[in-house]
Amino acid sequence: MxxxxxxxxxxxxxxxxxxxxxxxxxxxxxxxxxxxxxxxxxxxxxxxxxxxxxxxxxxxxxxxxxxxxxxxxLPEPTHSRPNLNNAYIAPRNEIEQTLVNIWQGLLGIENVGIYDNFFELGGDSLMAVRVIAQVREAFQIELSLSSLFENQNVAGMAESIERVRGTVQTLQSSISTVLGDGAIASKEADREEITL
Structure with missing residues (x-):
């Protein structure tokens, strides 16, 4: 492309x-x-x-x-959605919409559906690395490259992101129960001081 x-x-x-x-x-x-x-x-x-x-x-x-x-x-190069075995289905929520935007931007294809296969759209392993980098940045989560190979469509990736977010929230609530809310706030303040 x-x-x-x-x-x-x-x-x-x-x-x-x-x-x-x-x-x-x-x-x-x-x-x-x-x-x-x-x-x-x-x-x-x-x-x-x-x-x-x-x-x-x-x-x-x-x-x-x-x-x-x-x-x-420069004009963004966009190509129409190729003929795939599945029908186009639009994003159903904010996570899917963000993922669709990332895929469309990197693949240069308009109207990516949530069940469209990343590799059938022209994606490859190098493009997958770029997708994962943008997903990490957009959602502020740690997601492995293998997650794209295991979930090759937007709907599957959105479920992975929701699972990771759920796991993070569960861990945070468990930590706050054990240590108290003040300990988490203190750790976050320490992290901010270090990054400055």
Whole structure:
């Protein structure tokens, strides 16, 4: 899906210019074969204009840090929901809606249903890591990567999140019963002082 990502025209022209200086795959394979076949120490001697190359890299660096590549100004690439074996079912609660928003944003697909399979939508293990990171941030819970592989749809993940939240609340109430509410407040105050 990254192939269809919007790229500013100036960056496109710089990328095209860099491609002109490249070598063909068969030329690369031949060069690598020659390098690996020689038993002598390797020395690289560049025939390119070094100063011109440095200036071009500066231009590219300036472009990458400028407003031209401000992701807020680029259109979000969205693709329609693929034809899946299950019908689209909208989110039923706030947890499911938050998860749908995360999936839609990362996968670039609109109208993700709560029973749509993450991997059938184009997700992979690297994307799963990003999903879990955003879920942890959004819900302030610790959720393992395996939870996405075990619950490959929004509804299943929402149930996992509710279970984790329930477990945390049960633990907090058990601790407050044993130690008293003042102990928990004291620990939270200590944690705030440490993080400052």
């Amino acid at each position: 990254a192939v269809n990502t919007a790229v500013p025209l100036k960056l496109q022209s710089l990328q095209a210019e860099n491609l002109k200086e490249g070598i063909l795959p068969n030329e690369g394979a031949e060069a690598l074969g020659r390098i690996l076949g020689v038993k002598l120490p390797q020395v690289l001697v560049s025939t390119r204009n070094f100063q011109m190359r440095v200036e071009r890299e500066k231009d590219l660096g300036a472009l990458l840090s400028s407003e031209i590549l401000d992701t807020a100004n």
